[in-house]
Amino acid sequence: MSIKETVSPRTQDEFADSIRRLTAADWGRLRKVAGYYARSWSIEPDDLLQEAFRRAFAGSRKWPANVDVVKFLAEAVRSIANGEKEKAGTRPVFVPISNFSEVENSVDPPDSRPNVEQSLQDEQEVAKIKTALLALFQGDEIAQIILEGRMENMQGDELRELTGLDSTAYESKCKLIRRRIDKKFPDGWKP
Amino acid sequence: MTKDPNKNREALDRLADSFVDDVLRLPDDEILAEVKEDYGDPDELTKIMRALFERTISEEGKVRLAAVKKAIADVHKRSGHIIHIDRAAARQRYEGMIANDQDLSAKLTLAARDGEKQSERDIESAIEDLAELGVFDDGNDKK
Numbered sequence: 001m002s003i004k005e006t007v008s009p010r011t012q013d014e015f016a017d018s019i020r021r022l023t024a025a026d027w028g029r030l031r032k033v034a035g036y037y038a039r040s041w042s043i044e045p046d047d048l049l050q051e052a053f054r055r056a057f058a059g060s061r062k063w064p065a066n067v068d069v070v071k072f073l074a075e076a077v078r079s080i081a082n083g084e085k086e087k088a089g090t091r092p093v094f095v096p097i098s099n100f101s102e103v104e105n106s107v108d109p110p111d112s113r114p115n116v117e118q119s120l121q122d123e124q125e126v127a128k129i130k131t132a133l134l135a136l137f138q139g140d141e142i143a144q145i146i147l148e149g150r151m152e153n154m155q156g157d158e159l160r161e162l163t164g165l166d167s168t169a170y171e172s173k174c175k176l177i178r179r180r181i182d183k184k185f186p187d188g189w190k191p
Numbered sequence: 192m193t194k195d196p197n198k199n200r201e202a203l204d205r206l207a208d209s210f211v212d213d214v215l216r217l218p219d220d221e222i223l224a225e226v227k228e229d230y231g232d233p234d235e236l237t238k239i240m241r242a243l244f245e246r247t248i249s250e251e252g253k254v255r256l257a258a259v260k261k262a263i264a265d266v267h268k269r270s271g272h273i274i275h276i277d278r279a280a281a282r283q284r285y286e287g288m289i290a291n292d293q294d295l296s297a298k299l300t301l302a303a304r305d306g307e308k309q310s311e312r313d314i315e316s317a318i319e320d321l322a323e324l325g326v327f328d329d330g331n332d333k334k
Binding site: 013016019020022023024025027028029030031032033036037039046049050053054057058070071074078122123126127129130133147150151152153174175178179181182186189 | 222
């Protein structure tokens with residue numbers, strides 16, 4: 001998803017009015033979107049939404065006039081979650097000062113490089129999650145192909161061709177996959 | 192172990208993106224059914240989400256108001272002069288300004304106390320701020 005800001009942005013009042021007119025279905029979509037992006041990063045969905053509201057209202061994130069407000073907020077939530085991910089990935093870690101240091105009791109300077117050990121541990125946990133997701137569809141080869149394909153960024157038409165499903169059957173299988181994962185991991189993807 | 196240390200993480204990110212695309216395309220009746228299963232009554236969720244939004248913009252309004260007040264106070268501190276105003280006349284002018292501008296009235300209410308009307312203290316403070324900005328400087332309102 002990407003939003004190109006080619007049209008002049010809406011005003012603060014227009015934004016507030018649009019939010020106040022959202023339906024229960026719109027709020028449901030937004031809450032679910034925040035839930036999906038919050039899932040992997042131990043962020044609260046409400047915190048993501050609140051930050052998206054705040055940025056849009058303050059004007060630090062512009063809402064282009066040609067973009068639906070729900071899609072705009074979904075993209076804002078995604079971007080905020082990615083920002084949190086970047087922060088987590090580059091969090092300062094402390095490295096030992098050289099053993100040859102002449103100064104005793106000196107403070108280790110923070111290092112902005114990712115901690116290799118931590119990165120490996122994170123990656124192993126993510127690999128476990130991926131395996132657990134695929135295991136939910138043991139015996140359903142079509143579902144496993146679609147799930148793997150979506151994780152590898154394959155498009156719907158490619159996956160339909162690969163699985164031999166028509167549009168309706170494909171959409172139905174995608175929904176089954178998503179809902180089974182929703183129910184198995186309601187509070188986030190944990191191994 | 193994979194050669195690219197972020198490969199699996201990125202795979203999960205792409206899966207989240209694909210789920211979001213699906214949810215944004217779902218018809219209203221299907222999303223409402225899912226919401227009911229996942230979070231309970233959709234109307235209750237709507238109330239909670241709306242309250243979250245109102246709280247956020249109210250806090251944002253207060254932050255902005257505080258920034259404006261601080262900027263004015265800084266100017267005041269630097270200039271070091273005291274402005275004398277006829278409070279009754281200024282109050283009358285202020286109320287007239289609000290009565291004639293529904294937009295301004297709505298914004299001041301929003302910035303005040305979670306949608307309530309401005310308190311006396313807020314009004315007095317706003318009049319002082321406007322006096323600082325010279326809004327009442329037409330010769331009639333200054334002592």
